[in-house]
Each structure stands twice: as structure tokens, then as C-alpha cells.
Amino acid sequence: MFTGLVESVGRLEARTARGVGARLRVSTSLAPLVLGESIAVMGVCLTVDAIVSGGFEADASAETLARTTLGRLPVGRAVHLERAMQVGGRLGGHIVAGHVDGLARLVERRALGHAVDLTFGFEPELAPFVAKKGSVAIDGVSLTVNEASRDRFHVVIVPHTQEATALSGVSVGDWCNLEVDVLARYVARWLEFGRSAERNAEGSSPDDAMLAKLAASGYL
Numbered sequence: 001m002f003t004g005l006v007e008s009v010g011r012l013e014a015r016t017a018r019g020v021g022a023r024l025r026v027s028t029s030l031a032p033l034v035l036g037e038s039i040a041v042m043g044v045c046l047t048v049d050a051i052v053s054g055g056f057e058a059d060a061s062a063e064t065l066a067r068t069t070l071g072r073l074p075v076g077r078a079v080h081l082e083r084a085m086q087v088g089g090r091l092g093g094h095i096v097a098g099h100v101d102g103l104a105r106l107v108e109r110r111a112l113g114h115a116v117d118l119t120f121g122f123e124p125e126l127a128p129f130v131a132k133k134g135s136v137a138i139d140g141v142s143l144t145v146n147e148a149s150r151d152r153f154h155v156v157i158v159p160h161t162q163e164a165t166a167l168s169g170v171s172v173g174d175w176c177n178l179e180v181d182v183l184a185r186y187v188a189r190w191l192e193f194g195r196s197a198e199r200n201a202e203g204s205s206p207d208d209a210m211l212a213k214l215a216a217s218g219y220l
Contacts (some may be wrong), residue, residue, distance in 0.1 A: 001084060001085055001095060001096070001097060002082050002098055003092055003094065003141075003142065004082070004093030004095060004135075004137045004140060004141055004142025005089075005093045005138060005142060006080045006081065006082055006165050007081055007083060007139055008028055008030050008032055008081045008165055009080060009081070009164075010055065010078070010080055010081045010168045011027045011028075011076065011079065012025075012026060012076065012079050013027050013055065014075060015071075015073075017065070018059065021059075021060055021061045021107065022059070022065055022070075022071065023058075023060075024041070024046070024058050024059070024060055025052065025055060025057045026041060026055050026056055026058070026079060027054045027055035030083065030124050030162040033048055033051050033056050034058060035048055036048060036049075037083065037084065038084040038098070038141045039056070039058070039081055039083055039194055040081065040082040040083075040084075040092040040096070040098045041070065041080070041081060042069060042070065042079050042080050042140055042177055043080065043098065043100060043138070043139050043179055044057075044060075044064060044070055044100055044140075044177060045098025050132050060096075065103070067103075068177050069103065069139075069175055069176065069177055071086055072147075074133075078166040078169070080140040080165055080166065092142075093137075093142025094181060095182055096140070096179060096185065098179070099179065100172065100177045100178065101126055101129075101178055101179050102123045102126055102178050103176065103178060104122040104175065104177075105173065105174070105176075105179040106118060106119070106120055106172050106174050106176065107120065107121045107172060108172060108178075109170075109172060112156060114159050115157060115158050116156070116157045117146075117156050118155055118156070118167070119153070119154050119177070120138070120152065120176070122178055123151075123155065124151045125133075126178070126180055127143075127148075127149075128184075128188050129181060130145055130153050130180055131145060131149045131184065132146070132147055132148050133143055133145065135181045136153070136179065136180055136181065138155065138167065138176050138177070138178060139165075139167065139177050139179070141165050141167060143155040144146060159164065179213075
């Protein structure tokens, strides 16, 4: 589990085919690394399989290569790195699983004072999980959604994020890894399948009362 706060910007040094998957070699200043630990690379949870001079190696499955940008990133590209969070540590971003839900494409970037407004296009089936003032992870970076529609959302990159990550180098047309808020996924699942089947004599359930409260508060 991660928080979406990038610890370090490393570099993809090599990607070598290994069966239907690939072996990735990443250089980083993060230390000490532990064999078998989890590290989010561009928002993708990978396991450190070997510790090498100046970095580490990890395997990526065919599924990971197909569903994320790790199979298409040019060798030499800067990559966001975050080690798994420690229990009791500060949760400065939001809960990030490191399981990419899909790809988002930058369709517009606009200066907003010292900040930058980025507009991403994404798969419409993920729209129920992306909400205004909610959270998303873009290439592993925790960001707040400023506006959202069925197939686009806006985020604002403040100066610190521009300096601490590689998002300032993303160009219109580039693809990024997108992870929606895992809590939104569970809420949507509950609304679809998990509502209580128990009804009282009037035909209502405790879930109906909860939904009414959520709706009155503007959450639904």
C-alpha cells in the first residue's frame, strides 16, 4: 500500500524480455533497499527481485506491460518511485494500491499562475470512480480532481509537485498510468451489489436511510 507521495525520481535503465513479461532495471538513490519489498514504479506496484549497484531489478508480467505504460516507456525515461508505506506513518496523499486501473491521456495543459492545469482523457467506464474533489493517482502521484466529466478530468500541479516529480515533462498526447480511489471502487460495488436485502414491513431497509443521508449531504 502506498500514499501517492513520490519519494524519488529514478530512471528506467533497461527493459529485457523475459518470456511474455520483462525484467526492468531501475536506478535510484533510495537506500537501503530490501529484497522482496514493494516499490511503486510510475504507480505500478513491483517487487524488488534483485538489488544491483545503484538500483534494483523487478519483473513485470505481460498483464502489467499491456495495461500500464511500463511496456512502452523509453529506456532512459525518468520514473516515479515510492516504497510501501509504514504502519503508523503519515498518510500525506491518499490510499494507493499500486494497481493501475487504466491509462489516461493528456489532452490539454494550461498555465494557471505558477501552477499548471492538466486535462486528461480516460476510459468512460472508470467515470463512476472519478469525482470532483476526489483523489486519483497519475503515474503514482496523488492528485485532487478539480473537475470531472464522463471522459475527462482536470488536476492542478502546484510548483512543488512540478519540481518533485516528472509530471512537468508530460506532453499533450502522452499516456499516463491512472489509478482511481480504491474507496470509490468499494462504494460503487456496494451500491451495485451490496445493499441489504432485508426489508421491514414498509419495504425499506437501513441502507435506504443511509443512502438518503448521503444524498441529502450531496455525496450522491
